[in-house]
Amino acid sequence: MNMIPDELWVKKAVEGDLNAFDEIMKRHQAKIYNLAYRLLGNAEDAEDATQETFIEAYKSLKSFQYKSKFSTWLYRVALNTCHQQIRKAESRKRTLTAFADNFKILNSDNGMETPDSVAIKKEQETLLQAAIDKLPEKQKQVIVLFYVQNLKYREIAEIIGCPEGTVASRLNTAIRNLKPKLKDLMHN
Template identity: 60%
Template sequence: MVCYMIPDDVYVHKTVEGDGSAFNELVQRHYTKIYGLACRMLGNPDDASDATQETFLEAYKSLESFQFQSKFSTWLYRVAINTCQQHIRKSDSRGRTLISYSNSLREPGCNAEADIPERLALKTERDNLIQAAINQLPPKQRAVVVLFYAQNLKYREIALVLDCSEGTVASRLNTAIRNLKSMLKDL
């Protein structure tokens, strides 16, 4: 987790007071995480880019409704999850198919592996299969899995983001892992 000298709340206050450049700082701080969340939730880099833009736009429009009762990042995750779920509903209605997103993957500290094309190709294919399995989960389970494993949030933070109890988070996570286990059996 990155710690900043000036907390997000200061920039939120500045933005609400009309300082447009303050929100740019918030974008710079959080867009990578939000893109990662959207990519895992939607399984498609183009949709993830759109969802990331819409998330920040929505956050900018409704920033005055942020009450500082939680961290700005938690609130932003909530906006992002809602935006992604809207995209999932739209995609379901359009019957859109999953497009491979592997070309955009970043693997820090995997240079040795990157030297071997076959192993890289195998890993890419395996990651695609895992992402495809995640995409088959119901949206609520998908959100818990992505927030817990990809974003490394704690139960309490996920409960805040999804507006449910910690017990519900644990239950959804357990069910999701069991579902994924059966889907990834042959991997």
């Protein structure tokens, strides 16, 4: 893997080196796609959002001020792009299996999946997604960034533009709002 820091690639890209921007895309495309997929819920919208994120990033590259990591800045561009798509669409499904796995609420039969356990797991995922869909948008954001993208509070705060305490508060509120639903899932 290329060990040149992102910020050096950014500098080269700003100077007009298209290969440098290609390198930036290679490094971050999978993570941006994953974020978009988790927020938007389907591959086609995620691909569009990923492409739009990199177009926006390229156009705005000169505005990157090196005050935070480039990846944090890029996540913010991606988050804004996804928000635009969410506002345009009336209904979206979100796939947050990783979130469910973090709470270990989905059945696991010691690694052995039977047709029944697969059906139960799928039903639980659907119920969890429905519960998360009912959360306010700001709570959904922190759930995805923390549990799916595995970002730290500091990074999330930079991405969404709020203090770390607000991130913690939103995350706790989201979990508190989901707890009754999660308990139902664990008992079923």
